[in-house]
Amino acid sequence: MEKHEWPLWEVFIRSKQGLDHKHMGSLHATDAQMAIENARDVYTRRMEGVSIWVVESKSIHASSPEESASFFDPASDKVYRHPTFYDLPDQLKHM
Amino acid sequence: MVANKDLLFYLIHLADNALVAGHRNSEWTGHGPILEQDIALSNIALDLIGQSRNFYQYAAEISADGSTEDSLAYLRDARAYENCLLVEQPKGDWACTIAKQFFFSTYQYYLYQHLQQSRDATIAAIAEKSVKEVAYHLRWSGEWMIRLGDGTDESHVRMQQAIDSLWPFTGELFIGADYELNLAKVNISVDPSILLTQFNNKINSVLNEATLNLPANVWMQTGGKHGVHSEHLGYLLAEMQFLQRAYPGATW
Numbered sequence: 001m002e003k004h005e006w007p008l009w010e011v012f013i014r015s016k017q018g019l020d021h022k023h024m025g026s027l028h029a030t031d032a033q034m035a036i037e038n039a040r041d042v043y044t045r046r047m048e049g050v051s052i053w054v055v056e057s058k059s060i061h062a063s064s065p066e067e068s069a070s071f072f073d074p075a076s077d078k079v080y081r082h083p084t085f086y087d088l089p090d091q092l093k094h095m
Numbered sequence: 096m097v098a099n100k101d102l103l104f105y106l107i108h109l110a111d112n113a114l115v116a117g118h119r120n121s122e123w124t125g126h127g128p129i130l131e132q133d134i135a136l137s138n139i140a141l142d143l144i145g146q147s148r149n150f151y152q153y154a155a156e157i158s159a160d161g162s163t164e165d166s167l168a169y170l171r172d173a174r175a176y177e178n179c180l181l182v183e184q185p186k187g188d189w190a191c192t193i194a195k196q197f198f199f200s201t202y203q204y205y206l207y208q209h210l211q212q213s214r215d216a217t218i219a220a221i222a223e224k225s226v227k228e229v230a231y232h233l234r235w236s237g238e239w240m241i242r243l244g245d246g247t248d249e250s251h252v253r254m255q256q257a258i259d260s261l262w263p264f265t266g267e268l269f270i271g272a273d274y275e276l277n278l279a280k281v282n283i284s285v286d287p288s289i290l291l292t293q294f295n296n297k298i299n300s301v302l303n304e305a306t307l308n309l310p311a312n313v314w315m316q317t318g319g320k321h322g323v324h325s326e327h328l329g330y331l332l333a334e335m336q337f338l339q340r341a342y343p344g345a346t347w
Contacts, residue, residue: 006129027131030242037235038131041138 008057009035011042013049019094021053029054102215103158104177104274105284107167108320110150111178114168115328116199117143118335122186135235139196142228149221169339173328177272180319181264183328187257190243190250194257197236197301202268203229205293209285218283237301244305251306258302259310266315269294275320 006028012021024043029035035054044052063071075081120140127133151164181199186192207229210222243250269291271279278284302309318324338345 028129029131033238034242037238038135040231041135042131045134045138 006030009039009054010057010060011035011039012053012055013039013043014051014053015049016047021051024048026057032056099157101274101277102283103154104272105278106150106154106157106218108177108272108274110147110154110167111176112147112182112199112203113143113150114147115176115178115331116182116196117141117147118331119182119184119186120192120196123192128189136192139232139235142225142232146221146225146228149225153217153221165339169336173324173332174322176324176328176332177320177322178324178328179264179267180316180325181261181268183319183325183331184261184264185327187260188253190253190257191261193236193239193243194254194261196232197240198261198265198298200229200232200236201294201297202265202290204233205290205297206285206287209290212282213284214282233297240301240307241305244302244307254305255307258307262310263313263316265294266313267317267319270317270320272320 007030008026009029009032010026011024013024014021024039027035027038027042029038032054035056036052039052039054043049117140120136120143123133124137124140125133127136147168148164151167155162155164155167181195184191184195186195204226207222207226211219211226213219213222240254243254245251246254269287271286271288275284276286279286298309316325
């Protein structure tokens, strides 16, 4: 069936409260225009969002799980990298 | 003074159009060609059924004869239905469903745009809410017209066949029934003939992009607005009304 040839897209939605687009899931569509319309129908029907991004899944390059030890473990004992030693002024939002 | 009867007829007409169109689309639920489009069409079905409920509720209110939105939807026979013939046509293949939705949404879009200025505040409010939904239905169906018309050889042929078979049911949309024209005189409804130019312009611009053509010299079918329907409506109502007919007053 032809439908299995439709490319996969990742959907990111910005909710009313949020500033960032969050990954919601994926769907099939023939092109970006249809992917946005499908995302509207599949992922925003319960008022989840005010903005949609779609990215073709093949365009996303991911880190490899096998490399996670060398990638992420070295950071675990370097607590001084966290900005927790600073006092933030009240005026500073969205941190 | 506007006869209440005209208003009642008109509300039922608007409601029946939306209900029958919505019910036809709901026949695709669980059977769509792909999950995403199944949901898209089900959303459109729900929008339309929601519109019909608004009109039925208002009709029940002014009828003051004990009618409810449910009795109006489930307990009238085909002869009492005033929907246009276009919406009762079978769902057919995907091309038929798309062409039908595109023609109907184009009509509904311009109709609701005008009804927003209706002197009847309830009709104006329903139109204002609904026109946003219909704008999306129009965009969605128009995109599909272009995709399929300007797609593969087979999709082009099927789309053209759908247009040829459904176009004869569009003429009726623009011929005002007596209740429509009476209410148009007092700015409650719209004389639908004034929508024809906008309708044709929109249809032509999309069909042009879709490399599709309208059939020439077509005999236009009429009758729906006065309750004279094609055979298809009876089957649709038989299925839709079965539960309330077999188990009167059933709820769940």
